[in-house]
Amino acid sequence: MRHTVYPFCRHVKQKFDYQWAQVRPVAPISRLCLTRSVRPEPTSSSYAAASAVSGAGELLQLLRDERPRTRAELAKLTGLARSTVGARVDALLASGLLAPSGEAASTGGRPPVRFAFNPEARVVVGADIGATHGRVALTDLSGRPLSEIGENLDITDGPEVVLDWVVATTRRLLQHAGRDASELIGIGIGVPGPVEHSSGRPMRPPIMPGWDGYDVPGHVRRDFDVPVLVDNDVNIMALGEHAMAHPDVEHLLFVKVATGIGAGIISGGRLHRGAVGAAGDLGHVAAPHAAEVLCSCGNVGCLEAVASGPAISKALAEIQVSAESNADIVDLVRSGNIQAALAVRQAGRTIGEVLATCVSLLNPSVIVIGGTLSQAGESLIAGVREVVYGRSLPLATGALQIVPATTGMQAGVIGAATMVIQHALTADRVDRAIARSVAQSAS
Ligand SMILES: [Zn+2]
Numbered sequence: 001m002r003h004t005v006y007p008f009c010r011h012v013k014q015k016f017d018y019q020w021a022q023v024r025p026v027a028p029i030s031r032l033c034l035t036r037s038v039r040p041e042p043t044s045s046s047y048a049a050a051s052a053v054s055g056a057g058e059l060l061q062l063l064r065d066e067r068p069r070t071r072a073e074l075a076k077l078t079g080l081a082r083s084t085v086g087a088r089v090d091a092l093l094a095s096g097l098l099a100p101s102g103e104a105a106s107t108g109g110r111p112p113v114r115f116a117f118n119p120e121a122r123v124v125v126g127a128d129i130g131a132t133h134g135r136v137a138l139t140d141l142s143g144r145p146l147s148e149i150g151e152n153l154d155i156t157d158g159p160e161v162v163l164d165w166v167v168a169t170t171r172r173l174l175q176h177a178g179r180d181a182s183e184l185i186g187i188g189i190g191v192p193g194p195v196e197h198s199s200g201r202p203m204r205p206p207i208m209p210g211w212d213g214y215d216v217p218g219h220v221r222r223d224f225d226v227p228v229l230v231d232n233d234v235n236i237m238a239l240g241e242h243a244m245a246h247p248d249v250e251h252l253l254f255v256k257v258a259t260g261i262g263a264g265i266i267s268g269g270r271l272h273r274g275a276v277g278a279a280g281d282l283g284h285v286a287a288p289h290a291a292e293v294l295c296s297c298g299n300v301g302c303l304e305a306v307a308s309g310p311a312i313s314k315a316l317a318e319i320q321v322s323a324e325s326n327a328d329i330v331d332l333v334r335s336g337n338i339q340a341a342l343a344v345r346q347a348g349r350t351i352g353e354v355l356a357t358c359v360s361l362l363n364p365s366v367i368v369i370g371g372t373l374s375q376a377g378e379s380l381i382a383g384v385r386e387v388v389y390g391r392s393l394p395l396a397t398g399a400l401q402i403v404p405a406t407t408g409m410q411a412g413v414i415g416a417a418t419m420v421i422q423h424a425l426t427a428d429r430v431d432r433a434i435a436r437s438v439a440q441s442a443s
Pocket residue numbers: 283284285295296297298299302304305
């Protein structure tokens with residue numbers, strides 16, 4: 001198998017300059033365990049100490065924007081007593097999640113120290129498993145990739161082979177970064193099929209033979225005793241794009257256009273999965289005015305059957321233009337082939353017809369178009385815009401942006417890591433971890 005190891009040098013919004021050779025272990029940290037979900041039972045002697053820092057997790061939420069603040073600024077922001085803020089800051093400092101970050105201007109006397117969230121305190125693994133390719137990235141607690149390994153693989157080899165590769169790759173990434181497995185707070189995995197998110201088991205995935213109902217977290221946890229969260233690839237791409245490019249947007253629709261078509265819905269700032277995790281399955285919505293083309297699901301006229309990569313290839317073949325893969329279509333459009341550009345634009349219009357309905361239902365403020373075909377210049381997105389702005393009511397489209405994805409091939413790994421970070425760094429979980437740590441050191 002061929003593999004590439006490549007460092008990330010720059011990110012969309014936040015600049016960072018980790019080089020592969022420069023990825024370094026941070027200073028030793030206390031053994032704060034963010035990975036257990038069982039509520040601790042502090043001893044009576046440790047109870048008072050633990051309850052004194054209860055609320056530290058809430059304070060951390062405020063600091064996760066990475067802006068440095070002094071104790072006095074935090075007291076003003078939260079309305080809490082300085083002594084309470086002081087105890088919480090101390091607890092977070094001891095955990096390593098907070099670190100000193102320079103000094104504020106002095107108002108006489110010693111200048112006060114500023115503190116900021118320390119994303120290097122722990123590491124996360126995000127894995128994006130496609131039909132023929134897998135990527136695994138080691139990220140910090142902001143979801144920024146420190147390093148990544150991508151390799152060709154075949155999802156039809158089954159869960160044992162593919163998940164053993166994820167485990168082995170995680171070990172390699174930790175080793176290269178000089179990080180210990182105890183610093184890992186969790187592993188997020190995206191797969192190309194429907195998943196019951198609560199159990200992490202794929203549910204009747206059409207292109208993943210052998211994976212139906214498989215205990216993905218159980219397999220990975222044999223080697224790493226940390227939370228393992230699983231979701232479908234479009235949901236994790238939506239999370240990645242939202243976290244990195246649109247963190248302040250509350251209502252966002254991410255649409256992947258590739259061999260299949262699907263959507264990830266961010267509603268009220270959170271991923272909306274629906275009752276059984278099937279929300280966003282746009283590919284099998286009937287496209288208005290579509291020809292009665294047979295779809296892989298057995299229906300006719302599905303959006304995926306008339307506007308996906310294979311559908312565009314088929315339309316081009318009928319006019320003697322050869323494009324066997326999605327990459328061929330992108331290359332043709334980029335090289336100025338008019339027929340290919342027109343076919344992609346028409347696919348964009350067809351997708352736009354379905355999205356116009358979504359806009360009326362969900363009222364997003366941003367629609368992000370991602371997936372391989374979004375790389376075909378402006379053609380696809382121009383078709384989508386043409387119909388959505390033409391069809392939807394002005395109130396819903398007044399402030400609506402329809403933009404291309406910016407995280408590209410990284411969206412999946414960043415999103416998988418983001419899913420874990422959102423799970424592990426909730427105020428409640430941070431409080432419990434700190435209470436456990438205090439109880440342990442008191443006993
Ligand atoms: Zn279908």
